[in-house]
Amino acid sequence: MIVLIEINATILAQILNFLILVVLLRAVAYKPVARLLQQRSDKIKGDLDKAEADRKAAEQTLEQYKVQLADAHKKAQDIVDKANVTARQEHDAAVAETRKEIERMKATAQAEIENERNRAFDEMKSQIVSLSLAAAGKVVMKNIDTKENDKLVNDFISKLDKNMFADLR
Amino acid sequence: MHDIGVRETIRFLGLTFNIETLKMTWLAMGIVILIACLATRNLKVVPQGWQNFVEMIILWLHDQIDAMMGRRGRMLAPFIVGLFMFLLASNLIGLVPLMASPTNDLNTTLGLALLVVVMVHCLGLYFKGGHYIAHFFQPTPVFVVINMIEEIAKPITLAFRLFGNILAGEILIIVLLKLMPIWMPIPSVCWLAFSIFISCVQAVIFTMLSMAYLANAVKEDHAE
Known part of the structure; x- marks a missing residue:
């Protein structure tokens, strides 16, 4: 039986108890938590640094892509321009070729027409001669009136001439 | 339940111990260790559940320590965390029926207070050497009397404040x-609620004052 306020050996036991508690707590709880907090702050810092680096890399890549895209646009424009020029040249060449061909065909056709006409004219001439001879023979047989004879031959020839040339023209 | 003002004692190796205080101290220690183990059993980088609570306490104490003591104070963090958790558990188990607080015994509170004060002086001598002794004689050597009274008052006030409140x-x-009468529980309930509040407040006060005393000894002095 001891009064309320009495200091005895309990004070030593309590100090010892508390020191044991602190050592245990430090080992069991404080150290792991403190280490974890440190780990977390390290990780967050590392993540932030990495995010910054990634952002920079992405910006750089974007810049590169923009340059490449502009380059590609320019190249495509060049190719289109070149193709346009080539097509224009080919078109002009084809037109010229066609014109030449047409000229050539026209010339051939005209030469052929000329030939035909000459041939027809020659044939006609020879027929005229034979017909004239036939007409002359008839006139000789009928009478020997010179006047009448001349008139007949001339009439015949002039008539034939007109008809034949009208056809040929 | 024991009678007021009377303590059971045992004798061991010729020394007298208050056995109930010791039992309750071990219980409080067990509770603190159990909570610590449960809270830190499954630590993850992304916190969950109890881990949040423990981290909150530790981060808050770290902030306080950094603000009051500077970088050197970090090595005292486990001591202060332990002090706070032990006092909180001790104060609160006294409110459970058939149990008593270890802190209702002056031996516990004076023991802790003396431990703190001894640490203050040892750390002060270790970190500051002659400066620490010299600062008792400032601003004039006459002040040594007042300073000594202050230093002696520190553990006594620390111990009796906690002891008195809890007891x-x-x-x-x-x-x-x-x-x-048994049909009128309102005053008891009110007082019990207030006691819970007092238990928390006293644990905080004891811890904060210990930190303040330790800070005096530990923190770097720029003025001198």
Whole structure:
């Protein structure tokens, strides 16, 4: 039986108890938590640094892509321009070729027409001669009136001439 | 339940111990260790559940320590965390019926207070050497008397504040139960609620004052 306020050996036991508690707590709880907090702050810092680096890399890549895209646009424009020029040249060449061909065909056709006409004219001439001879023979047989004879031959020839040339023209 | 003002004692190796205080101290220690183990059993980088609570306490204490003591104070963090958790558990188990707070015994509170004060002086001598002794004689050597009284008052006030608050709370719980008829529980309940508040506040005060004393000894002095 001891009064309320009495200091005895309990004070030593309590100090010892508390020191044991602190050592245990430090080992069991404080150290792991403190280490974890440190780990977390390290990780967050590392993540932030990495995010910054990634952002920079992405910006750089974007810049590169923009340059490449502009380059590609320019190249495509060049190719289109070149193709346009080539097509224009080919078109002009084809037109010229066609014109030449047409000229050539026209010339051939005209030469052929000329030939035909000459041939027809020659044939006609020879027929005229034979017909004239036939007409002359008839006139000789009928009478020997010179006047009448001349008139007949001339009439015949002039008539034939007109008809034949009208056809040929 | 024990009678007010009387303690059971045992004798061991020729020394006298208050056995109930020791039992309750071990219980409080067990609770603290159990909570710590449960809270830190499964630590993850992304916190969950109890881990949040423990991290919150530790981060808050770290902030306080950094603000009051500077970088050197970090090595005292486990001591201060332990002090706070032990006092909180000790103060609160006294409110459970049939149990008593280890802190209702002056041996516990004076023991802790002396431990703190001894640490203050040892750390002060270790970190500051002659400066630490010299600062008791400032601004003039006459002040050594006042300074000594202050240094002696520190552990006594620290110990008696906690002891008085907790013991008074427990005594009043018993007194109210005996005073009031059984159908009138309101005063007891009110006092119990207030005791919970007092228990927390006293744990904080003891811890903060210990930190303040330790800070005096540990932190770097720029003025000198």
